[in-house]
Amino acid sequence: MNDEKLTQRLLALLTEVAPDIDPATVRLDRDFRDQFDFDSMDLFNFATSIVQTFGVDVAEKDYRRLLSIEKAAEYLRNKPAAS
Amino acid sequence: MPHEFRMPSLGADMEGGTLTEWCVQPGATVHRGQVIALVETTKGVIDIESFEDAVVEKLLISPGEYVAVGGPLALLSGADVPARRISPAARALAARLQVDTAQLKGSGPDGAIGMADVQAAGSRPSPRAGIRLAIGAALGRSKREIPHYYLQHSVDFTPAADWLGAWNAVRPVPERLLPIVLMMRAVARSAAEKPGFNGYFERDGFVASAAVHLGVAVSLRGGGLVAPAILDAAPKTLVQLMSDLQQMVTRVRNGHMRSSELSAGTITLTSLGEEGVESLLPIIYPPQVAIVGFGAPTLRPWVVDGQLAVRSVMRLSLAADHRVTDGRQGSQFLLRIAELLSKPGEL
Numbered sequence: 001m002n003d004e005k006l007t008q009r010l011l012a013l014l015t016e017v018a019p020d021i022d023p024a025t026v027r028l029d030r031d032f033r034d035q036f037d038f039d040s041m042d043l044f045n046f047a048t049s050i051v052q053t054f055g056v057d058v059a060e061k062d063y064r065r066l067l068s069i070e071k072a073a074e075y076l077r078n079k080p081a082a083s
Numbered sequence: 084m085p086h087e088f089r090m091p092s093l094g095a096d097m098e099g100g101t102l103t104e105w106c107v108q109p110g111a112t113v114h115r116g117q118v119i120a121l122v123e124t125t126k127g128v129i130d131i132e133s134f135e136d137a138v139v140e141k142l143l144i145s146p147g148e149y150v151a152v153g154g155p156l157a158l159l160s161g162a163d164v165p166a167r168r169i170s171p172a173a174r175a176l177a178a179r180l181q182v183d184t185a186q187l188k189g190s191g192p193d194g195a196i197g198m199a200d201v202q203a204a205g206s207r208p209s210p211r212a213g214i215r216l217a218i219g220a221a222l223g224r225s226k227r228e229i230p231h232y233y234l235q236h237s238v239d240f241t242p243a244a245d246w247l248g249a250w251n252a253v254r255p256v257p258e259r260l261l262p263i264v265l266m267m268r269a270v271a272r273s274a275a276e277k278p279g280f281n282g283y284f285e286r287d288g289f290v291a292s293a294a295v296h297l298g299v300a301v302s303l304r305g306g307g308l309v310a311p312a313i314l315d316a317a318p319k320t321l322v323q324l325m326s327d328l329q330q331m332v333t334r335v336r337n338g339h340m341r342s343s344e345l346s347a348g349t350i351t352l353t354s355l356g357e358e359g360v361e362s363l364l365p366i367i368y369p370p371q372v373a374i375v376g377f378g379a380p381t382l383r384p385w386v387v388d389g390q391l392a393v394r395s396v397m398r399l400s401l402a403a404d405h406r407v408t409d410g411r412q413g414s415q416f417l418l419r420i421a422e423l424l425s426k427p428g429e430l
Contacts, residue, residue, distance in 0.1 A: 017333075017336075018304075018336055019336055019337050020303075020304050020336050020337075020338070021304070033358075036304050037302055037304050037305075039301075039302065039356055040261050040262075040263070040356055040357065041261065041263075041328065041329065041332045042332075042336075044256075044259070044261055044329075045329070045332075045333070047256050048256050048257050051255065051256045051257070052257070057255065057256070058256055059252075060248065060251045060252070060259065
């Protein structure tokens with residue numbers, strides 16, 4: 001998957017778990033917590049969809065590496081898929 | 084005999100709502116708990132559920148119309164309800180202030196409409212006031228009417244955090260738990276055990292609730308908050324509470340909360356998450372009589388077995404209603420929550 005596709009995929013997942021976010025306003029480099037008051041349940045849901053979509057496992061301590069679109073993309077690029 | 088299905092009050096901070104969509108047609112049979120209509124309020128779009136099994140006779144309003152709490156939405160038949168009463172003085176006042184009494188919720192016995200109800204309706208500000216105004220109105224009333232007392236207690240959260248870490252380490256992401264679920268379980272169990280903190284304070288005084296409907300404060304993006312309830316939380320396991328909370332937060336984020344979960348809360352829990360400040364003093368959400376607050380866990384020096392250690396310490400707080408309980412009972416309640424949190428394996 002190229003970078004642009006991965007970014008679009010992650011944006012789609014983000015707005016699926018948080019439909020009250022307008023995808024047009026998402027800044028790719030900014031922390032979700034600062035940008036949209038992301039709480040622990042939002043992050044949990046985002047991590048759950050990443051796991052289910054990309055077939056990877058995410059350790060609890062790595063949740064914080066998913067806290068922006070760019071960080072999540074970086075994390076996934078460095079992680080071989082489980083399936 | 085047909086009777087009115089009226090706009091329900093979904094909490095002390097709701098004035099009314101705008102019909103978005105009917106989910107039933109005239110002639111349809113509805114069951115208790117079935118969604119009848121979608122109504123937009125300051126908290127987002129709410130699924131309005133039927134209180135009974137009935138047949139829809141007539142829809143009285145169209146999408147886009149605003150209806151105050153207590154105003155008629157539809158005519159249903161199937162169950163008998165007492166007719167509404169209005170005092171002659173209130174009727175005269177309503178005529179003078181041009182208040183439509185059909186839209187009023189009476190505060191007298193059996194919903195009778197009195198002069199105060201008409202007066203309040205006549206001076207009501209814009210019905211579509213923002214959520215900030217709504218929160219201000221509900222919590223202003225709370226501060227005026229409820230003689231709050233506050234208690235605080237610190238608990239070593241390390242055992243709970245360790246237990247949770249071990250639980251989560253061996254499970255895939257979808258089966259993991261969040262720390263708030265431990266707090267929810269501790270509060271729900273304590274509320275079921277200790278009378279005086281779980282129920283409503285109404286006109287005739289405190290009415291204890293047998294079931295614990297645990298309100299959980301959820302922040303809305305862009306400001307404001309809601310506290311929908313997990314129904315009958317006391318017997319639910321950690322896994323069930325996690326699943327219920329996840330679905331509830333999803334409904335909040337989608338703007339599809341249920342009327343039952345918004346009005347049912349018998350006690351509320353509020354947590355600042357893992358990155359907030361260490362302590363909060365919450366305000367009771369009327370007509371409830373208690374709210375339990377959890378600050379963010381913070382590393383602190385702490386004595387363990389006579390030795391100084393660094394532990395993750397959490398500050399618990401309780402705001403409770405002095406008309407119902409005193410500090411002594413409050414102290415026992417808060418200590419019970421702390422005790423349950425310190426033995427997470429038994430939760």
